[in-house]
Amino acid sequence: MDTLTVLCIVSVALTGLTAGSGVLPNGPLMAAVGGSVRFNTTVTPTAQPFPVVTWTLIKESEEIPIITARTKNITDSRFEGRITLFIQTGSLELTQLALNDSGEYRVLIITDDDKQISGTTSLQTLVPVSNATLKVNSTELVEFNSTVRLSCSSFGSFINFQWLNGSAVISAGDTVQLTDDGATLTLTPVTRYDHGLFKCRVSNAISEVTSEPVHLSVSFGPDDTYLQVSPLEEYIAEGSNINLSCFSASRPSAIYTWFLDGKDLSKFGSNLLLMNIQQSQSGNYSCLAFNGNTMRHKISQPSSVNVLKRISNTSITPSTTHPTEGRMLNLTCDAAGSVFFREWTKNGLVLVPDDHITLHDKDAVLSFHTVNRSDSAPYSCRVSNPINTEEITYNILVNYGPDSVQIMGPSQINVKQTLTLTCSAESVPFATFTWTSLNHTKLYNSSTFVKSNINSSDSGSYVCSASNNITGKTISAVHILTVLDEPVSPCSGGCIAGIVVACFVVFGAACGGGYYIYHNRKQLKNHPGENTSTRSDFAAGGKGQDNTAEIKNQEMNYAQLGPFYSKDSGKVQLKVQDNHTEYAEVRVRNGPPSYEDHVQRMTRQAPQPLEANGAQVSGQVHSN
Template sequence: MANLKIFVLAVALKGLTQAAGILPDGPLNGSVGGSVMFTTSLTEADGPFDGVTWSFGVSTIIQHTPTNNLTYPAYEGRITFFPSTASLELKDLTLDDGGQYNVNVFPDRSGRTKLDVYAPVSSVTVTPQSSDLVEFSSFSLTCSSSGPSLSFIWMNSSSEVTSSDRVQITDGGSTLTVVNVTRYDEQSYRCRVFNPVSEGISDPVNILVSYGPENTKMSASPSQEFYEEGSDISLSCSADSRPSAQFTWFVNGTKLPDSGPELTLRNIQFSQRGDYSCQAFNSRTLTNETSPSILISALQKISRVSIKASTEQIIEGSSVTLTCEASGSSPSRTWKKDGSDLNLSENVTLSEDNTVLTFKAVKKENSGEYVCLVRNPVSSSEAKFTIVVNYGPENVQIEGKDLINENDQIKLICSAESTPSATFTWRLNGSEIIGSSAEFLKEKAQSSDSGTYTCEAKNTVTEKQSTAEHELHVRTGCSSGCSAGCIARIIVGCLVVAAASAGGFTVYKKRHNREPEPPPQNTEENDVYEEMSTVYQNVGK
C-alpha cells in the first residue's frame, strides 16, 4: 500500500510537468443507461506500464500497477480496464457522469477529455392549431419532447421543410407556421427531435386544404364531333376541388333537372342538338365555376349506296357515266379502281360533288372494279361496279403448218383479241367450212385440202369482224413422204415399167418431148435430176 501511494504521488507530479495528450479531443457523448469507451492512443508496444491512474474531476476511478488494481467503490461493477492500452470503459451512465476525465500513465504519459451525458429523446408530439383549412389561410404546428439540449427538424411527406417567404420556423425550431396555404401544402407533417445521442419522431399530422372548384371541364364518350341518330352519349364533368364539387347541367344556357358528375343522353335525336355545359360548386369555399360547352350534333347514317351505269353494254369508244347514289346526312364520296385511288384525266372526269364518274370515250384499259365509298362523320358504306369494255376482234392470227403430206392431220388454230370472246367461221378458197370453233381439225388430209384458209372472227356485241388467211399445201402421189433419192428411185421404177409398153412409151415420149427444166441447185436434188435424165434418154432410145 505504501508503494502504491508513492506511485500515485510520482505520477501526479509527473503529470503536472508533462502531458502527452493520449486521449481523444472531447467532448465524448454518452446516453443515460448506456456506456462510453475512453480509448487511449497507446498500443501494447508502448507497455508494459509502471502504473495507470484514471480520475473523474478530483475523484479517483481506478489505480493500476503491474501487481495490483484498486477500483474505488463508486465505480465497482461499472468499469472495465484494459491494461495493455490503459483504456477504460464506463457503463450505466447517469447525468452525473458528465464532466472531465483524466488518465496518467507512469512515467510520462497523460491525457484528459470531456464527457457529456444526455437523456434519450422521448414523447415527441405535434399539436396543430388547425388541420382543416381553406386555401390561402394559415396554420401552425408545435412540436414538444422530453429531454434537454434538443434540436428540431420538420419533415413533410417527401423532404425536409425549410424556411421561406411563406414558411416560418420559430421557438428554437419547435414551431412551424405556414401562411397563404395552397393545396400543395396538403400533406403529412412530422417533427424530428434529436440530441447528440438519440432522436425521436412524431406521428404524422395531416393538413387538409379546401380549394376550388377550378379547371372545370366536361368530356363526351364516345368523343366525336357528330353522332349518329339513336346513339347513347355519356357526358362527364370534373373539377379540381376539395371537398369534391357538386355538379349541375345546362343545354343552351337552360338548367337541366339532372345533377351529378355524369349525364347520359340515350337514343339521341336531331332535336337534342345543342351546347352542353356543367357547373361545379364547392360547399366549403362557397364558389362555383362553369365548364366550356360541347356541341352535340346528330346525323343520319349513310345507307343504300349504289352505282348505276348509263348503259348496260359498254362498247369501246362510247361515252359512259357511273352515278353513285346514297342516303344519309352530309355524304362525301371517294372513288377507287381495282383497290387504288382513281386516276383522273381528260377522258375520265368526276362531277364537282364526286357523284358522277364520266368516261368521254371508254377504252379497254378502263375495264376493272370501281368502288364508290360514301361517308359522313358517323358512318360509311360503299358500292362496287365492274366495268367490262367490249371491244374487238383485233389481231386475228392463224397458227398451223403450211406444208403437210397426204393423209396427215390438218390442225389450224385461230385466235383474236376480243371481249366478249369472238366466234369463228372458216373458209377454204372462199367456200365456208362446216364448224365454228377456234380450231379447225381434219384427221387425214387430201390434195383437195390445199389452198387458202380464211378465219373470220366476229364480236356479237360490238358487231365487228376481222379475218386472217393461211396458205396450206398437201403433198400427194409417189413423192409423198420420201426423200429426194427415194423419189428418184420411185420415178425410175415407174419409167422402166412404162417402157415395157410401146404404147405407153409413145404416149410418155409425146407428153415429155420438150426441153428439160434447168437442174436444181441442191446437191441431192441435182443427183436425182441427173439420174432421171439418164433414164429418160435410155428409154427414148
C-alpha cells in the same frame, strides 16, 4: 493525496502530456444517462502492470481524481463501484452514468522505464429522447384561406426537431415558418401541397423518436373545368348515343350540374349520357363544378352538340305533270331531314344557272324560263348533309307539236283503184289525225286514209289535221288529188331511172357482142384455112362448122324509154335520186328484131337526162 501521486501529476503538467498524443479517442464521447462508457487507450498491453496509472475528471476547472493505481488503487468515492481499470493498457470503463459525469477525462501512465504516456478526451452524458408529441390547431383546411400551427414536444437532452410531410423533409420557406428551435411549424397560408400526414422527428446524439402522424386535409378548387364529348364529331346523327364528361381539379370531388344553352337540366354527376339523342337536344352544353368545402365553383366552356336528322324521302315535284314547250317549268326538290346542300345534274353533269335556267329557294327549285324539247332528259337532285346523302332522278319529257305535218300519197290515181294517204307530224305525245275534205266534211280519224274503188268524183283537196291534246295545238296540211279516167303508169321517177340504167347495160352488152361477131367474121374471110376450133364459144356450132349464116339470127334485146309523164299529164325529166332507190321491172320479149328495126333504133338520138322531181313517170321496155 500522497506525495508520489502529486509528483506524477506535476510531472505530467510540466511535460505538457505531449508524449501521450492520440492515446485516447477524440471526444466528445456520447453516452446515455444510466448507461456506460469505456475509455480505451491505444497503448500496447504489457505483461506486467504499469507502475502508475492515473485517471482524472476535469469539470469547470476542477480536477477530480477518479482512480490512481500503483501498488494500491485509490478511488474517489463518487466513482466507487462504477469503474473498472484495465491495468495492462490503462483503459477505463465507467458505468451508471449520470449527467454530472460529463466533462474532460485525462489519463497518465508511467512505464517501468519511467516514460510517461498521457491522453485526454471528453464525455457528454445525455438523457435519451422519449415521448415525442405533436399538436395542431386545425386539420380541416382550405387552400389560401387557412393557417395551421403544429407543435412538437419531447423528453431528452440536447434534442433536435425535424418535420416531415409523408417522407419529405420540410424546410423553412415563403409559406413555412420554423420557430421555438424547430419545435413549432407554421404554414401560412396552406396550399394543396400541404395535404397529407405530418410528423415530427426528435433526436439527440444517442437516440431518436418520431411522433404519431397528424393528417392535414387541405380542400381546394374546383380549378378550370373541362367538358369532353364522346364521340367527338362535329355532327351527330339523330338516334345516336353520346356521353359528356366533366373534369375539374378539386378536393373533395366537385359536385357537377349540367346546363343546355344556359338552362339548368337538373342533371348531376361528372357524366351525362344522352341516349337516342334527338335534334331538339342540339345546343351548347356546359357543366358547373362546385366544392362545398371551399364554397367555390367553376363553369366549363360550352361544347356544341349538333344533332342532324338523316336525309330521307327525297322527291322531285314538277309544277306541271305535262311540261309544254314554250312554257315555264319548275322542279322542286324536297327531302325530310337536315338539308345542308342540294345539287342538280342533267345527264350526270352539274347544272349551272344561266339565261335559260335558274336556282332559288336555297337551290330547292330548278326553274326553266321557257322549256323546250331539248330539255327532255333525266334530271337528278342530290340532297346531302354531313351525315348522309340521297339522290333522286326525274325524267322530263317536254310536250311539243305537232310540227311539220306531211301527207304522203299519189297526186293522181286511176279510177277504181285504192287511194292510200299517210299523214305524219312531229309531236310529243303522238298526234291524233283527222281527215276532212276542203268543205270540212269529216272523212276519217287515223294517220292513214284509205279509200278503195275510187272514182272521178273523189278528185279534190284532202285535209289532214294533226292535234296534240297536251299542247292544245292543231296544224293541217292539204293534199290535192286528181282521179284519171285512164290508167296511169305506176312507175315512179326512180323506177324509170332504174330502167334507163338497165337499158344502158343491155345496149352495151349488145354492142360488145356485135363487135365480137363482126371481128371474128372478118378474120374468117381473111384466113379461110384457119382451124375454126380456136374460135370463141360465143359463136354457136361444132368444130369446123361455118356459123356465119347464124349471125343474123343472134338475139338482140333493147329498151325503149319515154316519153315520161307526171301524174298531171305533163312531161318530166329524170334524174338519179340520192336518198333512196327504186326498182323497175324489165320484161324481155324473145326473138331477134329485123335488121331494119335494128338500124333504125341505132340511128335514133340518144336519150337525155330527165328530172323526175318526185313525179310519176312511165316507160316501156321492148324486146323483139
